[in-house]
Amino acid sequence: xxxxxxxxxxxxxxxxxxxxxxxxxxxxxxxFAKKNDGYFLxxxxxTDQSRLVKDSDLRILEVLEWLGLNxxxxxIYQSSRTSLYKEYARQLLEKGHAYFCFCSADRLEKLRxxxxxxxxxxxxxxxxRNLKGEEILSKLKNNEPxxxxxxxxxxxKISFDDMIRGRVEFNTNNIDDQVLIKSDxxxxxxxxxxxxxxxxxxxxxxxxxxxxSSTPKHLLLYKFFGWHPPVIAHLPNIVxxxxxxxxxxxxxxxxxxxxxxxxxxxxxxxxxxxxxxxPNDEREFFTLxxxxxxxxxxxxxxxxxxxxxxxLQYINSYYxxxxxxxxxxxxxxxxxxIDIDSYDKEFIGKxxxxxxxxxxxxxxxxxxxxxxxxxxxxxxxxxxxxKSFWPETIKGISAARDNLAKAPESxxxxxxxxxxxxxxxxxxxxxxxxxxxxxxxxALSGExxxxxxxxxxxxxxxxxxxxRIKKALEKVIS
RNA sequence: GGCCCCAUCGUCUAUCGGUUAGGACGUCAGCUUCUCAAGCUGAAAAGAGGAGUUCGAUUCUCCUUGGGGCUACCA
Numbered sequence: 001x002x003x004x005x006x007x008x009x010x011x012x013x014x015x016x017x018x019x020x021x022x023x024x025x026x027x028x029x030x031x032f033a034k035k036n037d038g039y040f041l042x043x044x045x046x047t048d049q050s051r052l053v054k055d056s057d058l059r060i061l062e063v064l065e066w067l068g069l070n071x072x073x074x075x076i077y078q079s080s081r082t083s084l085y086k087e088y089a090r091q092l093l094e095k096g097h098a099y100f101c102f103c104s105a106d107r108l109e110k111l112r113x114x115x116x117x118x119x120x121x122x123x124x125x126x127x128x129r130n131l132k133g134e135e136i137l138s139k140l141k142n143n144e145p146x147x148x149x150x151x152x153x154x155x156x157k158i159s160f161d162d163m164i165r166g167r168v169e170f171n172t173n174n175i176d177d178q179v180l181i182k183s184d185x186x187x188x189x190x191x192x193x194x195x196x197x198x199x200x201x202x203x204x205x206x207x208x209x210x211x212x213s214s215t216p217k218h219l220l221l222y223k224f225f226g227w228h229p230p231v232i233a234h235l236p237n238i239v240x241x242x243x244x245x246x247x248x249x250x251x252x253x254x255x256x257x258x259x260x261x262x263x264x265x266x267x268x269x270x271x272x273x274x275x276x277x278x279p280n281d282e283r284e285f286f287t288l289x290x291x292x293x294x295x296x297x298x299x300x301x302x303x304x305x306x307x308x309x310x311x312l313q314y315i316n317s318y319y320x321x322x323x324x325x326x327x328x329x330x331x332x333x334x335x336x337x338i339d340i341d342s343y344d345k346e347f348i349g350k351x352x353x354x355x356x357x358x359x360x361x362x363x364x365x366x367x368x369x370x371x372x373x374x375x376x377x378x379x380x381x382x383x384x385x386x387k388s389f390w391p392e393t394i395k396g397i398s399a400a401r402d403n404l405a406k407a408p409e410s411x412x413x414x415x416x417x418x419x420x421x422x423x424x425x426x427x428x429x430x431x432x433x434x435x436x437x438x439x440x441x442x443a444l445s446g447e448x449x450x451x452x453x454x455x456x457x458x459x460x461x462x463x464x465x466x467x468r469i470k471k472a473l474e475k476v477i478s
Numbered sequence: 479g480g481c482c483c484c485a486u487c488g489u490c491u492a493u494c495g496g497u498u499a500g501g502a503c504g505u506c507a508g509c510u511u512c513u514c515a516a517g518c519u520g521a522a523a524a525g526a527g528g529a530g531u532u533c534g535a536u537u538c539u540c541c542u543u544g545g546g547g548c549u550a551c552c553a
Contacts, residue, residue, distance in 0.1 A: 302485090
């Protein structure tokens, strides 16, 4: 007997960039839906007018799409539904589960200050909870600024079974009379999210741990409205090195930043999936599709995970190494300052073959390959291998040049043959590897660290290769 | 201060009471080697503390400690 169709949601507020923790919450909600053949929805929680960041909703949506977390149905914008929330608030008012409050922000602040000083529990003192009907009416008639608060019943126990944490219990005496409608007419998160989750038929809420302590309020709202609450799961936070939760101000952990830095969506997905979850076996590489199939919600952890960027980098380099060449070239178009299309595709392909293992991010391409596109600057004193000597170095370069020059044209098509030529040069001239390999490699790349000389020759081709060696030779004998 | 959550190598984690506590990243060493990567081999590295339950606890219970979240007319 199948239950109702699973519907999950990710509900970001558009106050900045999507960070890695939010992405993980979205991923788990997505995976849970997919695993159960259900739907994953997105809702924009833009009820705080003061914190809105222009276009951040679009940017968040774009990043989700980039990650491959496709949602069903058009995203709901809460700001366009204020009358709906007011209507529900009115119902609560009528049933006596909510009340008007006319306390000024000023008074509330003083109250808090005093409570802190006296080391009392901090919260609203329910000053307006029992105002008389006529008093309320006259204040409303005078247009006094007001809000609507939830009337929390006293002395009750609220408990629920968190999908991840098990049974959690709260006493309503510790719960504040939560604001439901703010004085600007917008709802708070608590009202809006409960209403929307109900109206969108959300069956499972997967959200951050920071919501755990407001869950009893939400449960109370479901009860007041007479609705069945969804299953709720509170995911542990992803935290920084300081073990504090990632804040949106930390732009360096935003998914957009990782994208800009040359990380691949599949690497990010793979990485965050394992931040708080692990499969039954010891496999470590999963695509989004595989995760959708094999995700086991029961194995979500309770404890927060510290972000380990080394691992992300490792996973990213793995995906770069394994990626299809055409797709890689496609991605590089956006990242490289080099106009990739103006070069022969075979040439680019060869470059990738010899440099790919060294790339940790897409950004590394330019850093690792610049000498393929422009003649390198070669310094004379670096041409000599540190353990080698000038006479051998000169002999090595010139012999290598001669042997390469007289090798048949077809040799340049084979990495193995080119390597062979260099090896035989060493033997024939009675030199050491460092007398030949180092100077030739440096002459070709202008870099102390690079792929092997044979690889460089193979990529650069006969003409350019010999030209660079000749130039270096002139430098050492002049 | 109050309420709530959490606790295995530096980090992410495996372990459904009995294991030489396993894997991965990172670190270090070696192989390879002209260099740097990649690859391969190996090493160091963990159950916060204390009670209890049990023949036996990393695993179950409680306490302590530590960390975190919430405590807004923010989400």
